[in-house]
Amino acid sequence: MLAAEYIQKGLLFPPPPFPIVPDLIDHLEASLADTLATYYPVAGRFITEQHRDVVGCSVSIDCDGQGVEIVRAVADGVAISDGFVADDVPIGLVQRFFPLDGAVNYDGHHVPLFVVQVTELLRDGAVFLGFAYNHALSDGTAFWDFINAWAHIARARIDPHESGPPPLVVLKRWSADGGEPGPVVLRGYADASELIERISPPPLREKMLHFSAETLAALKEKARQELVAAGDAQGAAAVTRFQALSSLLWRCITRARRLDTTTSTTTVCRAAINNRGRLVPPLPREYFGNTIYAISTSPPVRASELLERGLGWAAAAVGRAVARHTDADIRSRVEAWTAKPVVYTLRFFDPNGTMMGSSPRFDMYGCDFGWGKPIAARSGRANKFDGKTSLYPGREGGGSIDAELVLEPHHMANLDHDQEFIFWTTNTTSFIPQDSQ
Numbered sequence: 001m002l003a004a005e006y007i008q009k010g011l012l013f014p015p016p017p018f019p020i021v022p023d024l025i026d027h028l029e030a031s032l033a034d035t036l037a038t039y040y041p042v043a044g045r046f047i048t049e050q051h052r053d054v055v056g057c058s059v060s061i062d063c064d065g066q067g068v069e070i071v072r073a074v075a076d077g078v079a080i081s082d083g084f085v086a087d088d089v090p091i092g093l094v095q096r097f098f099p100l101d102g103a104v105n106y107d108g109h110h111v112p113l114f115v116v117q118v119t120e121l122l123r124d125g126a127v128f129l130g131f132a133y134n135h136a137l138s139d140g141t142a143f144w145d146f147i148n149a150w151a152h153i154a155r156a157r158i159d160p161h162e163s164g165p166p167p168l169v170v171l172k173r174w175s176a177d178g179g180e181p182g183p184v185v186l187r188g189y190a191d192a193s194e195l196i197e198r199i200s201p202p203p204l205r206e207k208m209l210h211f212s213a214e215t216l217a218a219l220k221e222k223a224r225q226e227l228v229a230a231g232d233a234q235g236a237a238a239v240t241r242f243q244a245l246s247s248l249l250w251r252c253i254t255r256a257r258r259l260d261t262t263t264s265t266t267t268v269c270r271a272a273i274n275n276r277g278r279l280v281p282p283l284p285r286e287y288f289g290n291t292i293y294a295i296s297t298s299p300p301v302r303a304s305e306l307l308e309r310g311l312g313w314a315a316a317a318v319g320r321a322v323a324r325h326t327d328a329d330i331r332s333r334v335e336a337w338t339a340k341p342v343v344y345t346l347r348f349f350d351p352n353g354t355m356m357g358s359s360p361r362f363d364m365y366g367c368d369f370g371w372g373k374p375i376a377a378r379s380g381r382a383n384k385f386d387g388k389t390s391l392y393p394g395r396e397g398g399g400s401i402d403a404e405l406v407l408e409p410h411h412m413a414n415l416d417h418d419q420e421f422i423f424w425t426t427n428t429t430s431f432i433p434q435d436s437q
Contacts, residue, residue, distance in 0.1 A: 001136040001290060002059065002106045003196050003343045007143055008098045008132055008380025011364065012084055015125030016371040021072065024127070025118060027370065029070055031154035032116075036068065038166050039146050041137060041288070043067055046108040048192055051185055058183035059106075059192050061113075061137070068114040071099060079123035084376045089206040089404075091381065098380035100132035106196045108134045129369075130380065139292045141274055141285075144362040145169070151367040158370040170287045174279075176334045184341050195343040201385050205412040206404065208378075209425050211245065213399035219311075219424060220244040226312025235316035242356075242391075243322070245401065246271060247314030248424055249389055250354045254303050256407065256415035259352060261304035269318055270296045270349070271356040273325055280327040293333060294355070295321045303352070346385055357383075358390035360401045365393060379404060386411060 016024050036043045044063040051057065075097075083093050095101060099115040113134040120127055133143050149167035156163040175181035186192055211219075223244040227236035250269040259265045275291040276283040283291060297317045306314060349355060364377045377392050386408045394400025407415060415421055 001344065002104070002192055003198075003345045004105055004135050005382035006100050006103050006105060006132045007135050007140065008100075008130070008382040009143075009358075009364075010097055010128055010130035010378050010380070011367055011374035012080065012376040012378070013127045013129065013369070013374055014372050016127060018371075020118070020120050020127070025070065025072060027154060027157065028116070028118065031157055031369070032068065032070065032150055034153050035146070035150040035167070038169055039149065039288075040065070041171065042114050042133075042146065044113060045110070046106070046113075046136070048109065049183070050190060051183075054185065054187055055190065056185040056187040057189055057191055058185050059136075060183065066112070068112050068116070069099075070116045070118060073097075073117055073119040075119050075121050075128075077123060078121045080121065080126050080375075082121075082123075084378070087207050087209060089208050089378070091204065091206050094378050095381045097128045097378070098130040098132055098382075101381060102198075103132065104196060104198060105134050105136035106192060108136065113137055126375075128378075132380070132382075135383075136290070138288055139274070139290045140272075140358055140362060141276070141292075142169075142288045144364065145286065145288075147367055148363055151369045154369040168286045170284045173289060174283060174287065174291065176331050176338070184338065186341055186343070192343070197345050197347075199346050201346075201381075202408055204384060204386065204406050205409050206384075206406050207412070209403045209405060210394060211401045211403065211425075212394070215424065216241040216245060216399065216401060219248060223247065223312040223315040226310050227316055230312065232312075232316060235312070235319060238319050238323075239312070239315050240319070241399070241401075242271075243315040243318040244311065245391075245403070246318045246354075246356050247311055248420070249356075249403070249405065250318075251306060251311065251314055252415060252418050252421040253354050253387055253405075253407065253411070254306055254352075255418055255420075256411045257352070258414065259303040261302075261307065265303050265352060266300035267303050267306060268296045268298070268300050268350055268353040269314070269321075269356070270294045270353055271318070271321070272358070273322065274359070275325075275330050278325060278327060279330060293325065293330070295325050296353075297321045298324075300350075349385065349387075351386065354387045354389065355385075356389050356391060358392060358404075360391045360393045362393065365395055365397070377402070 041061050044061045045066045047062045097119045099117040115132045117130040173181045220241045224236045384406045388406045390404040392402040
């Protein structure tokens with residue numbers, strides 16, 4: 001993860017019942033300091049160690065309490081309606097709500113591993129908390145556990161009834177053989193900086209789409225019926241809402257790219273998957289670290305076949321990729337990577353493929369810091385590329401999902417006229433309560 005960018009995720013809140021300065025800033029600083037007593041690696045910095053026995057280096061966290069940062073910003077003339085209502089996201093505006101724009105995780109050697117920007121929208125008093133969090137520290141599961149722990153401690157400072165035991169976090173590193181894990185040596189490199197490649201993405205457009213629980217149920221049922229009609233009873237019984245939604249976006253994006261369907265041009269659908277519950281024995285839910293993988297449909301399928309076969313066939317392909325990701329598969333991949341470590345960059349992703357990231361299982365809307373739950377979630381510019389979709393829980397709950405979809409402008413223009421996309425996304429713009437607009 002050293003060459004990847006920081007996680008940039010953020011939450012929009014209603015106006016707090018107390019002044020931003022000093023009350024809100026002091027409240028956030030004090031509760032964050034309490035949280036870091038448990039999540040102390042977040043307050044550290046990276047260090048690189050050269051190895052004398054081999055040409056190589058390893059990177060670890062110096063947990064010496066170097067600290068995190070909270071910065072304040074104001075958005076003069078900006079209101080909720082300017083960036084959080086329409087399905088087309090104003091990227092230029094939203095990215096300004098996030099700190100450390102352009103930073104890669106290797107930069108954690110000299111910049112904080114966690115920075116929060118508190119932005120006040122001056123027209124209506126709403127507050128946006130923009131988080132920049134080093135992805136080499138942990139994956140999204142552990143990141144959102146950390147943010148929720150901070151929010152719980154913040155609530156308890158206002159309402160003693162919210163107090164409870166310290167947050168539970170497992171900091172012991174996992175190893176495939178169950179022993180004490182040693183350093184991962186990047187052989188052949190005296191310093192990890194030699195592996196860092198900073199890639200600037202092309203101009204992008206972004207949409208935030210809302211899928212109600214009813215829409216997702218109907219989408220899943222359509223995929224199921226197609227599989228039943230094709231005689232795939234096993235695939236029909238196993239299809240999930242995630243598979244149906246992933247296959248819908250895979251097909252629509254492939255059409256929008258106008259891939260040459262007369263040739264052997266192929267495409268895949270990738271998805272970030274959590275390893276914790278798939279290992280045997282499983283890792284604790286509270287495990288702190290990166291234990292994810294980007295699974296892929298396999299083999300790559302011709303674009304023409306993907307579009308001809310239908311939604312159900314594509315959903316079954318995604319389902320097979322998920323089913324293949326077993327304990328044995330995870331351990332095999334870890335063993336291969338440990339023997340020959342690599343640093344991932346955006347070049348690892350197929351430009352004709354799609355990628356499903358984040359998760360609707362992350363408890364984003366449970367992050368109440370003491371003056372109410374969030375009313376919207378957004379992300380910064382980091383780690384975005386053509387064909388990337390990030391899934392969030394829908395604000396109203398009940399199994400709804402928000403999908404943050406990113407494409408190059410000409411591909412998004414084609415998607416706007418795609419009939420399958422229009423059918424399933426009509427009236428699904430991002431949900432913001434009327435009294436918050």
